[in-house]
Amino acid sequence: MPQLSKYGIHRQIKQDEIPLQFAEGQEFHSVENKKDIFSGVNLRIDQQGFILYWEFKNNSRGMFYVFFDEIIDARIPTIKHPRVDGFNAMEVVVNKDYTHFEYFTFTHSKLEVIESWSDFIFAWATKQRQTYRNVLHYVKKFAAPLIWAQNTQQIVHNAYQQSIQHEHNINDKFSKDLHSVKASKKPLTDDEALAIYNNLIGRRAELESLYKQIAKPKDKITVETFEKFLNQRQRDPRLNEEWYPPKTMSQTRKLIHNLMGQETDNLSYHGFCKYIMSDMNSDVDTAELKLKQETMGHPISHYYINSSHNSYLIGNQIIIAKALPNTDRECETNTEMYHQILLSGCRCIELDVWESSSGPVITHGPIALQNINVVPLEEVCHAIEESAFKTSDYPVVLSIENHCGPEQQKIMSQLFKKIFGDLLQIEELPDYPLCNTKGYLPPPCALKRKILIKGSKGKFGGPKFIERTLFSSKRIVETVGKLKTTSTAIVKLDEGRIMMSEGGSERHVELSLSKQHKEEFKQLHHTDSLETDGILRDLINYFQTTPKMRDNDPFFWMHSGSESKISNKIYDCSTTLIHHTVRHVLRVYPDLDRVCSTNFIPMYFWTAGCQMIALNFQKNGLPMQMNDTLFEENGRSGYVLKDDCLRYETSKVDIYDNTIGVANRVEISIISGQCLSLLTEGTTKALKTQVLVELYDLPKDTIREQQTTVLAPESDKITYYSNNTFVFPKVIKPRHAMLHFRVLDGSGKEIGQRFISVHLLRQGYRQIILRNRANRPMGPATLFVNCNVSIYTPECQAEVRKQLIDPLSSMIKQREEVLALMDPLRKISCSSSKV
Structure with missing residues (x-):
């Protein structure tokens, strides 16, 4: 097991300035993997820590850099590039989302130099990504590459954007207004950043x-x-x-x-x-985003747990889904996905383990039909061991979907023990014995830096395995890109072909499958999970899966169900399900017919107490934006404490009730937008936008696609909105209810968005930093808003609301009324004296 680095995980970084060693830089060799070029470079970090940058020794190629808030890891690879034999290597990993990542490799003859740089780069990058920022920060960020150029003539390259074409190149558009500071070698002050910003927007x-x-x-x-x-x-x-x-x-x-x-x-x-x-x-209460260690002593079932579905996949769920509209990524199993997901703070990952001639492998099977690449389970275990606790100390759950027989299960168990070592939680904790079936699960703080196995121990008296059809016959609804936004295509998978129905007419897309595979496609059933055997069974303790939920289940039994199945249970009786999740963990995964890795909206399941909402991290969009927003709380530890009403067995909560707790009233005025054209592709000169504000909470107060401004034009990178005040009169359960701000262009396309939890929303005039589809901040693009948040009171108690909003004025008024009653003549006398 590797030792903690000098800097440890990000919380141990205290300094706000870059140490001299990294600001002055050191000589390394850069390995350009795609071109197989090995070149000497000077590697540096700017004084304010915005960029990692390097210049080649002959100085003929300009300066290359990556932004620190795009660095997600700096690691010492176990498998070295053949060109670096005899050297020590460091890989800097950057990404735009979970599936678009790239490596920058640097080498040095001394291991201690590599360790020092990789430790600091990782710790600083993690701190930067987890520190909440406002507008001026982003002005300084985009100025940094120009400031640290050698001279005004030097070409400055964003190394990552040069390698991968991202949908929005906000940096290139913004940097045109920053040439006045090029090569100044002097960090911007707030006053200088504000002057540049004012010059940009007018x-x-x-x-x-x-x-x-x-x-x-x-x-x-x-x-x-x-x-x-x-x-x-x-x-x-x-x-x-x-x-x-x-x-x-x-x-x-x-x-x-x-x-x-x-x-x-x-x-x-x-x-x-x-x-x-x-x-x-800032637009949110940043204190609430920090890790609260004092709240980590509740049973694990009392937390929302950041969870992933098909964690190993890039792209679609099945190889044939590429024939569907709006799909541009094929299926691929990739070990790097485990690094990416764990480093984001996800605490429950899925391992789909299949047999192969060389031992257990990870893939999306069945292998014979899917024909998707495989990666060795051993390789995946090393990735998990390396990244599991780099950004969060709290326990990681491995959700095993086991398709191996006894012999390869034995190999699987041996790999877990060998690679995870002491990190693997094999024994039950003395304070939480499994013999006490009416107890509670251990808290996250009791399982720090522990890996737990989730799986079936086969003690439920059922058949050896549970069957389910590989492809559901349910309809799959996908929006067709070239049609109007209101048009949909109904898609069915049947007998090796895709049937698409639109507007009453049908057409079929034949799949390139052999006759044998078409027959398999038609008849195939596969195991949900084979019965575990021998040593593997002994590794499962606090997360034992059961096919059915029962009132008298031991606390360590948990259930996994599809979104449709659990949704029906919530609809039938949410109170019963909420009561069950007080002591038991419930995992919800996407329906089988989501073959393009689409996701469902997790809010409905969170409101019913479900802890593990397993989403496809490889698919950007609203569900993942909502998930990322929730798990920004509590220091991105992967554990967020549920509301009080969802944590006590005495609670009788029904999500269809409108009196669950202390409700809020929210009023939002959208005043203006800044730099919105920076979010668009090309040079849009006449951008028109409107802002849509939605509320996600319980079924009775969720409001979607109703509250919107009128279309307004941008002038000098600023947009003013009219008819701009929206009222959400009663947010029933404000804790973890979310407002969604969406900026749409004239065609209705979303160009920017932002989720904010109602309990974190700050009162008053705020600049809301917009984010892209991958939920990455896109500052300096913002909305200027006025937020009025208060405790909900019925309209008949309007005076009470005024007292709550402005208690000081209410106290003064009450005092005057008391004095008037005590000495009524005093008021008359005072009034007469003014005349």
């Missing part, structure tokens, strides 16, 4: 208007008016004032000094803009 009339409104009746914001603004407009009224006291005059004055760079009691318009676009004015 005048912001909505901010000028807001500044004047706050400053009234004066022409500058004073410390008194800014304190009032922070406490009445920017402070979350849901917070308890004793635990989260309002800003004091002293704190406000200190903030103004920081924004202005001098001791003054007045905040200028420039300083106000810095505040609006700085990290301190």
Whole structure:
């Protein structure tokens, strides 16, 4: 088992500056894998840690760089490139999403140099990806490659974007406005970044208007008016004032000094803009995103657990799915997917294990029919061991779909023991004995840095294996790219061909299968999981799978079910299912007819207490955006504590009820958008956009495709929206309910989006950083919004709502009313004296 690095996992990085060793750089050799070129380079990190960059010794090829927030790993490979024999190698891994990744290899003669650089690069990159940023950060980020060029004539290359064409090249578009800082070798200050930003987008009339409104009746914001603004407009009224006291005059004055760079009691318009676009004015409560170790002592069944389906796959679920519309990726089994998924914080991964002449392999079988490549189980185990605990200490569950007989099961068990070593949780914990069937599962904190096996021990009295058809006869609905967005094609898989039905007419796509395979396709059944045997059975403890859910199941029995099956159970009686998930783990996986690796929306299942929502990480889109947003919480540890109402057996929660807990009222005003054209392909000169705001929560308050602005044109990279205020009068269960902001162009195509959990949404005027389809931040593209969040009260209690929103004013008013009752003549006297 490898030792922890010098820097350990990302939480141990304390410094905010780059150590001199890495800023000054060192000489390495770069191995360009695609061209098989071995060249000397100077490798450096810029002083603010935005880029890893290198220049070739002859200085003829310009400067190459990758952004640190795109680096997901820096590792020392076990299998070396043939050109680096005799050298020590470091692989820097970058990605745009889970399936588009690339390696940059650097070598050095000294192992300690390689270890030092790889440890720091990984730790710094992980910290950067997990630190929440606002607009000015992204201006500095895109300026960094130009700032650190050797001279103004040097060509600067984004090494990753040069190798893989990404759908959006925001860097190239934005860098045209940054040439004034090229080769300055001086990091940008906030003031300089703001000046570049203002030059890019021009005048912001909505901010000028807001500044004047706050400053009234004066022409500058004073410390008194800014304190009032922070406490009445920017402070979350849901917070308890004793635990989260309002800003004091002293704190406000200190903030103004920081924004202005001098001791003054007045905040200028420039300083106000810095505040609006700085990290301190983030759109979510960043404190809630950090790891809370004190909450990790609950039973594992009390957490949502980040989970993956078919973790090994790139592309479709079956090889023939490439014949369907809108599919451009074929099936491929790839070991790197386990690295990618585990490093993201996913804590439950799937291993589809099949027999082969050379031992157990991972693939999407059956091998004879699917003809998908295989990778050795041993190779996958090494990848898991290497990446399982690099970004999260908390337990990893291996969901084994076993298609091996006793002999290869024995080999599988031996591999697990040999490679995982002490990481493998073989024995039960003394405090959580399996003999106490009415107990609770151990907490994540009791299983730190442990790998657990999930599988069947075959003790349910059923047949040796459970059969299911490989291809469901249910209809598969896929949007056809060339048709209107409202048109759909109905697709069936049957007897080796695809039948597509659209508008009443049918057509068939014949598949290139042999006669034998067509017969197999027609009749084939395969095992859900063969009965485990011998040593492999002994490795399974706290995650023993059962084909049926029963009220009296031992706490260590868990169930896996398809989305359709579990959805029906929720619909029939969500209260029963929620009660079951208090002590038992439930895993939900996509229906079999999702042959193109599409996903279902996880929110419905989370609201019913289901812990493991196993999604296809290889498929970008709304479900994965929602999943990534949830698991940003709690330090991306992969475990997020469920709501109180879903964790106690005494709760009688029904997801179709509208009185589950303390509801919220949310009002969103979309004021403007900035740099939205940076999200589009090409040079769109007349971009028109509209913003759609949706709510995902319980069935009764979910609102989709109803709240939208009118189309508005962009001018100087800024867009102003009218008819822009949307009200969600009652968010029944605000914890983990999510708002979805979607930016659509004139054709209805989504060019940017952002999910925000309602309980993390911050009150007041905020810049919402937009994200792409892979849920990666696309700053400086933003929406400027005004959020008003409060505790829900019925309309008949409007006065109560006012008191909750502004308790100070309510207290003053109540005090005046009490004084009036105590001395009514005083009020008359005061009124008379004013006349």
